[in-house]
Amino acid sequence: MYSEKDLTALKDFYTDQLLNNTVPFWFPRSFDEEHGGFLLMRDADGGLIDDDKAVWIQGRATWMLATLYNTVEQKPEWLEGARLGYEFLNRHCFDSDGQMFFHVTRDGQPIRKRRYFFSETFYVIAAAAYAKASGDEQAAANARRVFGKCIEYATTPGLLSPKFTATRPSKGIGVPMIMMNTAQQLRETIGDIRCDEWISRWITDIERYFVKDDIRCVMEQVASDGSIIDHIDGRTLNPGHAIEGAWFILHEAKYRNNDPHLIDLGCRMLDYMWERGWDKEFGGILYFRDVFDRPVQEYWQDMKFWWPHNETIIATLLAFLMTGKSKYAEWHQLVHEYAYSHFPDKEQGEWFGYLHRDGSIAQTAKGNLFKGPFHLPRQEWYCMKALEIKPGVISKN
16 A cells, blocks of 8 residues: 555655656657658667658647646747647648648658547647647647547548458457547547547457456447457457556546546456456466457567556556555555656666566667657656546546
């Protein structure tokens, strides 16, 4: 169980890591003053390993800088960085059909598009946070417009080219999860009257189709009716991803004056996927598991990636603050101690992204097409802010 003194020490720790370690590794060195946006594909020492730009991470970094400006300190450097990212996204990351790219060159020439709309969701949170920081009304309008487009993509079959044929229809937890969090961020920065209703719908979808109380599991994908697809892909679980969804729901419970149903739902999701994901032999969160404990196809299934640990640190802390249950304090201490003793580069700052199952470093990259200044600084920022207020209380501003 954590005492008040323990929680204060945790707040100070996360604050120090965020502001004196994580953020300084990335900024301002990653600002691309020549072409705009950020140069984020970096090795252990901060040297560039590639100057291409992942659109996801351009949006996420813009959101992070604007959020720091909005909630921590109004540093001109952070606002300027957010401007660089926001303007690069507008100039280079939308195709002529209105859909966004996934991967572009340093100067913004398109390389790759994907058949889903996650680039757009990260644009929404980036533009909304930048609008709040800068007072730019056009940025606010853009955020709301693209949010509406995301709703269309999420609810209109065939609007985007499908990845699979219609032979084995399925749906994934990723869409309701990312849309819920996008709406939460939009609501908390500039506001949008659509958010509350849609968040409720996406939570209902997650509970109805993906949370399996009978087998204590949260599925990553299911058939159209919510049944388990008994094939390799259909059986594959991603514990860290489901745990991320759990804290999104706990966050919503706090916003709704500690809604008991949402607290129960978020905690059930955390409980089920901690049981399935925590590596009892080596510690840490395993990347993939099979719902029936059969072999998993992906060869990285037993590796330890950085981001599931960030999400689990948030989820366990939030569950403890909201329920006071000692098991969540114990789980938080376990995952916190594992993560901060294995992932950080104690010499050059930030975290390595990829470990073998035994905790040894698999490779030294700190930034690539998927890793950048998002999951780790978001975790440290969120935990810092959560520990600044009394347990169970969150502002609706």
